[in-house]
Amino acid sequence: MDILKAGNPPRAAFLDYPLGHTTGKPSQPELQREIMLQALESFTSLTVPGQIKVLPFRWDDEDWKPTAMTEGDARTPRHDTPQYQTEEDRIRAEANAAACEVCEVRTSAIG
């Protein structure tokens, strides 16, 4: 919420879930749909620039919050080469890059 307020976008819907769960919980499509419906409603219901709608969903418990507040920087190192989720991804990406001289927008990094 603090980062959102500082960024100050035209409209925002805030979901108080742990980092990495911006639009819901995994494998819960009904919940994801409810969250999205409430978020999209902001396009019409928020009428003052910078307004934030707090979405009425709660993670099961709030045990995650104290940990999120106190844990040290849990980031992985900032590697400067592409970090593939799987080795297969790397092989596919490199094959795609090799196969075209002017890579299509969809396969290549843009910018």
Next chain:
Amino acid sequence: MSQPPVEYIRRITDNYAKLGYKAYQWVNNPEVPPWTPLKKPLSQCKLGLVASGGIYATGQIAFHFKDDTSFRAIPTTVKTTDLRTAHFAYDQTDARKDPNVVFPIDTLRRLVKEGVVGSLAENFYTFMGGIYSSRRVADDLAPRLTERFVADEVDVALLVPV
């Protein structure tokens, strides 16, 4: 009683200080943001999306972690099982189980089927939001993404941060 939202700015600022880094310059936009009313019902709108969770599709080049200001165009017909993530600043376990938690593609496709949203743009855009230079985001990445939204003629744009 509900605990208040986590104060990430304070926590990260403290962590940086502990690590001996220079104080991080958080983006702060005090001016009133630009604002346009919706010109037609959402059910008639074309929706565009940009997500910062480092999502890419298998076959695309993955993001790197050192101020990567590139973005990917992911077709909105993508197979959900082809989606991957590459990011250094959040636990990707659940995003890798179900990308919809940071890239709500199935959710939005469903809402188009239901008639809640008119249509989706041909591509959604993604980038890796762990970019320490806010100037590069403002001057370089954001304008290029805006160009895409304008070219795609979207009526609304959803930003999904992590």
